[in-house]
Amino acid sequence: MLQNRRLLDVLNGQSVDRPPVWLMRQAGRYLPEYNATRAKAGSFMALCKNAELATEVVLQPLERFPLDAAILFSDILTVPDAMGLGLDFQQGEGPVFARPLQDEVAVKALAVPDMSSLRYVFDAVSTMRKALAGRVPLIGFSGSPFTLACYMVQGRSEEGFPQLRQMMYRRPDLLEHIISVNTEAVVQYLTEQVKAGAQALMLFDTWGGLLSAHDYQRWSLEPMRQIIARLPKEHEGERIPVILFTKGGGTWLKSMAASGVQGIGLDWTVDVSWAREQVGESLCLQGNLDPQLLFGSHQAIDEAVDRLAKAVRGTQHIINLGHGIQPGTPIEAVAHFVKQIQEKTMGSVAKVNERTKVRSRSAAVL
Amino acid sequence: MLQNRRLLDVLNGQSVDRPPVWLMRQAGRYLPEYNATRAKAGSFMALCKNAELATEVVLQPLERFPLDAAILFSDILTVPDAMGLGLDFQQGEGPVFARPLQDEVAVKALAVPDMSSLRYVFDAVSTMRKALAGRVPLIGFSGSPFTLACYMVQGRSEEGFPQLRQMMYRRPDLLEHIISVNTEAVVQYLTEQVKAGAQALMLFDTWGGLLSAHDYQRWSLEPMRQIIARLPKEHEGERIPVILFTKGGGTWLKSMAASGVQGIGLDWTVDVSWAREQVGESLCLQGNLDPQLLFGSHQAIDEAVDRLAKAVRGTQHIINLGHGIQPGTPIEAVAHFVKQIQEKTMGSVAKVNERTKVRSRSAAVL
Numbered sequence: 001m002l003q004n005r006r007l008l009d010v011l012n013g014q015s016v017d018r019p020p021v022w023l024m025r026q027a028g029r030y031l032p033e034y035n036a037t038r039a040k041a042g043s044f045m046a047l048c049k050n051a052e053l054a055t056e057v058v059l060q061p062l063e064r065f066p067l068d069a070a071i072l073f074s075d076i077l078t079v080p081d082a083m084g085l086g087l088d089f090q091q092g093e094g095p096v097f098a099r100p101l102q103d104e105v106a107v108k109a110l111a112v113p114d115m116s117s118l119r120y121v122f123d124a125v126s127t128m129r130k131a132l133a134g135r136v137p138l139i140g141f142s143g144s145p146f147t148l149a150c151y152m153v154q155g156r157s158e159e160g161f162p163q164l165r166q167m168m169y170r171r172p173d174l175l176e177h178i179i180s181v182n183t184e185a186v187v188q189y190l191t192e193q194v195k196a197g198a199q200a201l202m203l204f205d206t207w208g209g210l211l212s213a214h215d216y217q218r219w220s221l222e223p224m225r226q227i228i229a230r231l232p233k234e235h236e237g238e239r240i241p242v243i244l245f246t247k248g249g250g251t252w253l254k255s256m257a258a259s260g261v262q263g264i265g266l267d268w269t270v271d272v273s274w275a276r277e278q279v280g281e282s283l284c285l286q287g288n289l290d291p292q293l294l295f296g297s298h299q300a301i302d303e304a305v306d307r308l309a310k311a312v313r314g315t316q317h318i319i320n321l322g323h324g325i326q327p328g329t330p331i332e333a334v335a336h337f338v339k340q341i342q343e344k345t346m347g348s349v350a351k352v353n354e355r356t357k358v359r360s361r362s363a364a365v366l
Numbered sequence: 367m368l369q370n371r372r373l374l375d376v377l378n379g380q381s382v383d384r385p386p387v388w389l390m391r392q393a394g395r396y397l398p399e400y401n402a403t404r405a406k407a408g409s410f411m412a413l414c415k416n417a418e419l420a421t422e423v424v425l426q427p428l429e430r431f432p433l434d435a436a437i438l439f440s441d442i443l444t445v446p447d448a449m450g451l452g453l454d455f456q457q458g459e460g461p462v463f464a465r466p467l468q469d470e471v472a473v474k475a476l477a478v479p480d481m482s483s484l485r486y487v488f489d490a491v492s493t494m495r496k497a498l499a500g501r502v503p504l505i506g507f508s509g510s511p512f513t514l515a516c517y518m519v520q521g522r523s524e525e526g527f528p529q530l531r532q533m534m535y536r537r538p539d540l541l542e543h544i545i546s547v548n549t550e551a552v553v554q555y556l557t558e559q560v561k562a563g564a565q566a567l568m569l570f571d572t573w574g575g576l577l578s579a580h581d582y583q584r585w586s587l588e589p590m591r592q593i594i595a596r597l598p599k600e601h602e603g604e605r606i607p608v609i610l611f612t613k614g615g616g617t618w619l620k621s622m623a624a625s626g627v628q629g630i631g632l633d634w635t636v637d638v639s640w641a642r643e644q645v646g647e648s649l650c651l652q653g654n655l656d657p658q659l660l661f662g663s664h665q666a667i668d669e670a671v672d673r674l675a676k677a678v679r680g681t682q683h684i685i686n687l688g689h690g691i692q693p694g695t696p697i698e699a700v701a702h703f704v705k706q707i708q709e710k711t712m713g714s715v716a717k718v719n720e721r722t723k724v725r726s727r728s729a730a731v732l
C-alpha cells in the first residue's frame with residue numbers, strides 16, 4: 001500500500017496537497033554514505049549490479065530529506081552493454097564502449113538483447129520496491145533510443161557527438177537500424193521494470209537537444225512516441241505514468257506534449273510559466289532549478305524557490321532540478337531547498353482545484 | 367559604394383531579390399589557404415593582430431563562394447585580453463586566461479580598457495573594409511558581456527562554466543561589477559568598429575543559453591539591451607543594424623525581439639517557422655543549418671536546403687549555419703550548399719513584398 005501518492009496523483013491529474021519533490025541523481029556522489037557504499041561495491045557498474053547495495057543507495061537520500069519519490073539506481077547504458085558493446089566506466093572519463101558501432105558490419109549485427117541479460121536491473125527494481133515498503137513510489141527509467149545511439153556510435157561522451165550526427169546525414173539507413181533496435185529494446189526493458197515493480201517511468205533523452213527541430217521529430221521524438229504507445233498502461237490496478245525529458249528541448253514542448261506522456265521534464269533554461277503556456281493544462285511538468293543554484297547562498301536559493309513556487313501554483317507540477325544534482329553539492333543546501341519549496345508550495349495545488357471548481361460553476365451559470 | 371546590399375537591406379526591412387548568405391567562421395580552418403596564412407602569421411592571435419594577413423583570410427571565402435557578407439576576423443576574447451587577463455591559445459585547448467577573475471581583489475581591479483589597446487582590431491576593420499572595396503558589407507562583432515564573463519571567471523572554456531554560475535549564486539555583487547565593466551567596454555569596442563568601417567554588428571552570446579530564463583534576462587539580455595541602445599544608429603548616412611545570437615536561447619526569442627535589435631541569430635535546434643511565429647514579422651532572422659550537415663550526403667544537404675528555403679519564403683531572413691562551420695568540412699559541400707540555397711530562394715523575398723502590397727491594398731479597400 002503506497003503511503004505517499006503525491007507523484008502518481010499529480011501525474012494522473014489528481015488533487016494533491018502540494019507538488020511532489022524529488023531530485024535527479026538524488027542517490028549520488030554528493031552524499032558521503034553513497035560514496036561509502038560505492039567503495040564497498042568496488043565500482044559504479046558493480047554497484048548497479050548488486051541489488052542489495054543499489055537498494056541501499058536508493059534509500060539514503062530518503063533518510064536525509066522528505067522526498068516524495070525514489071528512482072531506480074542504474075545507468076542508461078545498461079541496454080547497449082547488454083547488446084554486447086562492452087560498457088566500462090573509466091576514471092574521470094565517464095562511460096566508454098569497447099566496441100562502438102563504427103562500421104556497417106557492427107551496425108548490421110546489432111540486435112535486441114535477451115532481457116535475461118538485464119535481469120540484474122529487474123532484480124534491483126524488485127529489491128528496491130520491497131525495501132521502500134510503500135513509503136514513496138519507485139520510478140524506473142531508460143535512455144531514449146536516440147540518446148543511447150549517441151553513445152553507441154561515438155563510443156563515449158563527446159561534445160556534440162559529431163560521429164552520430166555525421167552518420168545521420170551520411171548513412172541514415174544505418175542510424176535507422178540502430179534506432180529501431182533501441183526502440184524495441186527500450187519497450188521490453190521498461191515493460192520488465194514495470195513487471196518488477198516500477199510505478200512510474202522516465203525516458204531520459206539527454207542528447208535529443210543536439211538535433212535540429214526536424215531531426216528531433218524523426219530521430220528522437222517519434223521513437224519515444226512509439227515506446228510510450230507500447231508500454232503497459234497499468235500494472236496491478238495502478239496506472240503507470242511516463243515522464244519524458246529532452247534536455248535542451250524547450251522549443252519542442254508542444255510536440256512532446258502530443259507524444260502520449262503524462263509528464264514532461266524541463267531543463268533549467270526553460271521558464272516554467274512559458275512552458276505551461278506551450279503545453280496547456282492537461283499534463284504535468286517537472287523541474288527545473290539550476291543544479292548549480294545549490295552551491296549558492298540561502299538568499300539565492302530562497303529567491304529561486306519563491307519564483308518556482310509562484311510559477312507552479314495551481315498547476316500539475318513535480319518539483320525537481322533541471323539536471324542531475326552535482327557532486328560536491330552541500331548537503332545542507334539540499335535540505336534547505338527541499339524544506340523551503342515544500343513549505344512555499346503547501347496547498348498550492350488544492351487551491352487550483354478550488355479555482356477549477358469556481359470556473360466550472362461560472363461555466364454552468366453561463 | 368556598396369555593390370551587394372542584400373545583408374543591409376534585409377536587416378533594414380527593404381526588398382531583396384533573395385536572402386543574403388554568409389557562414390559563421392567562413393574564414394576558418396576548413397580552408398587550406400586559411401591554414402597557410404595562419405602558419406605565416408605564426409599563431410591565431412598573431413593572425414588577429416596582423417591587419418594585412420587578417421584581411422587576406424577575410425577575402426578567402428569570398429573568392430571561393432558567392433557570399434553576401436564578410437565578417438571581421440578576430441576573437442571575442444580580445445576585450446578581456448585588453449583588460450589585462452592575459453589571453454593565450456594553447457594547442458588543442460582553446461583560449462586560456464593567465465589571470466582569470468578568481469577572487470574579489472581581481473574582480474574589483476577590473477576596469478574598462480583604453481580602446482587604444484584594441485587599436486589592432488580597428489586597424490584590421492579599416493584594412494578589411496578598404497580591401498572589400500564595396501563588394502559586400504563588413505560585419506563587426508563582439509562577445510556579449512555575459513559570455514565574456516564566462517571565460518573571464520572560469521579562465522577557459524569548461525562545460526557549463528560552473529565557477530561562473532556559482533559566483534552568480536554566491537556573489538552576485540562581483541558578477542554585477544564584471545558585467546557592468548564588460549557592458550561599457552563592449553559599447554566602446556563596437557562603436558570604434560563602426561567608426562573604422564563596420565557596416566553591421568553582431569553580438570555573440572555563445573553561453574547565455576547556460577542560464578535559467580530568469581538569469582538570462584538579468585545577466586545576459588539586459589546588458590545586451592543597454593549596449594544596443596547606446597550603439598551608433600547610423601554612420602556616414604547608413605543605418606548600422608545589429609544581430610543578436612544567443613546559442614541555446616530558442617525559448618527566449620520573444621524577449622530578444624524586444625531588445626532593439628534588427629536581427630536574431632538562430633542555432634540549428636530551432637525550427638525557423640516556429641521562431642518566426644515567436645518574433646513576428648518586423649525583424650530579421652538568421653540561420654540555421656546544422657554545421658555537421660555539411661559532412662553529409664548531397665541528398666541530405668538538398669533536403670535541408672529545401673526545408674529552409676520553404677521556411678524562409680516571404681520573410682526577412684539571412685541564410686547561415688546555426689553555429690560556426692567546423693574544421694574538416696568538405697569545401698565542395700560548402701560550394702554545393704551555397705549554390706543550392708541561392709537558387710532555391712531566388713525571388714522568395716520579392717514575392718513577399720508583393721504579398722504585403724496586396725494586403726495593404728485590401729486594407730485600403732476596407
